[in-house]
Amino acid sequence: ERGHSHTYCCYYHAPTLVIVSNEPTQWWAAMDCACAMQNIFLAAKSLGIGSCWINQLGQTYDDPEVRAFLTKLGIPENHRVYGCAALGYAAAAPVKERQLAEGTVTIIK
Template identity: 95%
Template sequence: MNEILKTIKSRRSVRAYTEQQISQEDLSTILEAATYAPSGMGLQTWHFTAIQNGAVLEELNEKIKGAFAKSDEPRLQERGHSQTYCCYYHAPTLVIVSNEPTQWWASMDCACAMQNIFLAAKSLGIGSCWINQLGQTCDDPDVRAFLTKLGIPENHRVYGCAALGYAAAAPVKEKKLAEGTVTIIK
């Protein structure tokens, strides 16, 4: 089997990380892979913000928890009031992927870029996990102000984040394919 297919088949979400930071070279490689994803009309309206500062990551998590605490949904309120909740699983790096919401393909462009991030990370021995919480909370005024402070364009919406780091333990979950998910018509 070729290396790309091996990478695709072996990649799993990592939700427990060591404190070891990924190198600048690996981060640059991963971000470059993101920019090679397809984009609608080739416009590349996306933006990638990589955070490797622990204090900034903690402050971002607190802003997200603050937005959750205001939610009408009990599950989100619980997360918002939790002392231990960390939306990015304490990964040492978080990449925020945003785009102009006026482009109808914005979410699809970001999803393609995120997949490239995950596959590039896996190929470098780096664990990853898709993080949704910032996409749910990016319109909260406190969260939005913080995102703007981080340099995320004010006209952008967050479509996903990638937690990146070295797995604290090897993911062992076997991939079970659901029956009936593929149809071939000839």
């Protein structure tokens, strides 16, 4: 339903979306993709780029319309989408002071 809305954007209008996919024939395919995503996020952070893990394509990649679009983008037909990384420069926002719940223990070394 949201996918047909002209105002909905599952990747928050980020200028870049990296789609991470793999052949699901091996049991470690999802783990390989998760490691790749983490490396993308770490590299983005080191460059001052904001990132967000997006799951929608991981849930809808086998829908015929979504599959056709992924194929048009060059994602192989035999691949499953395990996640996407939305990348962009975050808007400058004041950092809120974090309020800890009573009884919270924080150890700083």
